[in-house]
Amino acid sequence: MKLISYPDFGKISLQHLMEKTNFIDYIRIFCKSGHGGAGSKHFMRTKYNAMAGPDGGDGGRGAHVILRGNKQLWTLLHLRYYKNVIAENGENGSKNNCTGKDGEDVIIEVPLGTVARDEETGEIEAEILEDGQEIIWLRGGRGGLGNQNFATPTNQVPEHAQPGEPGVEGWKTLELKVLADVGLVGFPNAGKSTLLSVITAAKPKIANYAFTTLTPQLGMVEYRDGRSFCIADLPGIIEGAAEGKGLGHRFLRHIERNAVLLFLIPADSDDHKKEFEILFNELEQYNPEMLQKDFVIAISKSDMLDDELKEAISKELPSNIPHLFISSVTNKGLTELKDVLWKTINQSN
Template sequence: MEKSNFVDQIRIFCRSGHGGAGSKHFMRTKFNPQAGPDGGDGGRGGHIILRGNKNMWTLLHLRYYKNVLAENGQGGNKNNMKGRDGKDIVIEVPLGTVARDEETEENEAEILEHGQEIVWIKGGRGGLGNAQFATPTNQAPEHAQPGEPGEEGWKVLELKVLADVGLVGFPNAGKSTLLSVITAAKPKIADYAFTTINPNLGIVAYRDGKSFCVADLPGIIEGAAEGRGLGHRFLRHIERNSVLLFVIPADSNDHKKEFAILVNELEQYNPELLHKQFLIAISKSEMLDDELKAAIVKELPANIPHIFISSMTQQGLNDLKDLLWKALNEGQEVTNN
């Protein structure tokens, strides 16, 4: 099977550079064979640095980059010459990337801005040469420090898509079709579950040259929070979205139950997701008359804004853009009970 070009998690082995050893050396001149210590310091080991790049959308470029080994620092030399620092390694990553330690699962770095640089794994410090240890009472120190070792271990880079609005719903709810008509994105669309297996991003052109970003995310199934279906791979992407648009098709057997399952999966994965702004879009509404719409409204939570839309007939799409823009820019507080 062909591998996807969207890679949102990478496991790599990292080792920063060891610091160079300090030099133990004594100056010798023609007229003074015991002129004193002149051993230089060792250079520091190379860092491993993360740099944000807004032009990247995936971790694909790191798929075969399994070992990241920074250069060691050079040792010090005579004449108080400091060793050269090890060359740093810069890893460019998309915005929204989180770096964590595989063993401890501790988050170690987070890249959110273009050009942002974070020293992820520091190189070892270079050792001091014996010239640094000279004192009035010890003018010929025989001691120089070794360099500090670098850090090493298995690390995980994980991409959480940065988008203003995340489309949430069951497979085949019409999320990809909606994205294709309100943005220039061209997601794969077909009449079977899990057409979308990777996030698709699109920019919605709004009034007066304004715009916002929408992410079409893989469909949730019941049990996703426990890892069923696309499970955690999907759910982690919605942590970055300011607004969640729940897309529920008009032909659903039970709109209230479908919404409840979706919210429950979010809560099971991360209860903090319930503090985001929720909106509901009833898709495929071209088949509804006013009486059916009224019946559906009775099933929906009264405290969450809703709208009826049709990607096929363009019904309600301009009103949807207005609703999303308002939610993104007015910071309305919504209680999701």
């Protein structure tokens, strides 16, 4: 059984690897499962009988290409250098009713949340959501039957055996959708990375310009009594993201796996209501099913607001969605935010 998991980079230098991004969420790969071995057309020969009967064995099964979930992986980086995954063919059958050896299955380890598609049709062929979950992605061809299977009272010397079935091949894609309890949604530079760095041990890049975060960042939020939940800082959405503007589709697909969406709107926004509506509409256009998730709104950078401004902003926001005022700099409202998120996560499960 061949395992494709952590990379065997061989002669690739460490410096070369460091120059590359370590978060790969989309891979195009050519896969081919093994052909089944041919059945044998053979007749037993003994000392006293040169035609003692058919004894051709069956061919072995062609190797499968299998996907296996591994919770220790969080990126598809290890597959970057495996552009072709070719599984073994099954061995042919042989005399004395000997069955050919099955091909050695190829197991591709992938992070949880990986979706496998056929590139030509776009059809989803497998989804890996649990650690250790195995799905046969490309099934190997069955081995052919040897001629001993075709012997009958009226045909005791069958002159034919089956060929093995062909394997399956084609260009495939693996697409990672981040699995997290809470997804941070907001425009670029809304303060998502700063919030993540304060309430988790994650160390995202933080700067005062748009699209600081180009890949999802995950962090564990320590809650009370040793409990915790996972939160993902997702790259910022811009208006038109559902149509592919900016890095729209690449960003939005990571939101699909989150149980709760935390909308982060900065206090210094020109129009808080409009900003929420734009984010809401982008999600709806991309996938209407995402509107079935639980929403929470947090007004970030609220240390600059007085009670009168908070009241005015509250009137702009939807009354059916819980909202809080927080400040990642002063830690204001963060305990209350954790309480609301924990309650919402457990209500949605």
